[in-house]
Amino acid sequence: MDLIEALYLATTTVLAGAGVTLTAFALSAYRSSGQAAMAYLAVGFGLIAVASVATPLAAFLTSFANPEAILLVNTGLLAGGMALIAGSLAAYEPGTQELVIPEAELSRLRER
Numbered sequence: 680m681d682l683i684e685a686l687y688l689a690t691t692t693v694l695a696g697a698g699v700t701l702t703a704f705a706l707s708a709y710r711s712s713g714q715a716a717m718a719y720l721a722v723g724f725g726l727i728a729v730a731s732v733a734t735p736l737a738a739f740l741t742s743f744a745n746p747e748a749i750l751l752v753n754t755g756l757l758a759g760g761m762a763l764i765a766g767s768l769a770a771y772e773p774g775t776q777e778l779v780i781p782e783a784e785l786s787r788l789r790e791r
Contacts, residue, residue: 688735695732698724701724701727705717705718719766723763726757726763727756727757730752730757733756734752734753
């Protein structure tokens with residue numbers, strides 16, 4: 680494996696890990712708040728994570744035979760993910776109360 684391929688795999692691993700982590704955080708926020716904006720975030724970050732895994736997988740499986748198609752799929756998934764992340768800002772409802780800490784836990788912390 681060439682150095683450039685190893686670096687590509689390393690950066691892809693970091694991007695996929697970050698995407699999965701952000702997806703998990705957004706899903707957790709959606710479960711606790713019920714906000715549609717958090718669902719958009721989760722799907723958007725999920726698409727970015729999928730793009731980060733699908734692109735190198737397709738590239739190595741095809742031996743980089745069709746780079747234009749690989750880039751099109753990558754860009755399409757990233758664009759969809761970014762559009763959903765941007766859409767989460769439009770769907771966000773200001774003025775709603777979102778609790779990160781459950782009320783019972785917050786009460787216990789206040790008593791200390």
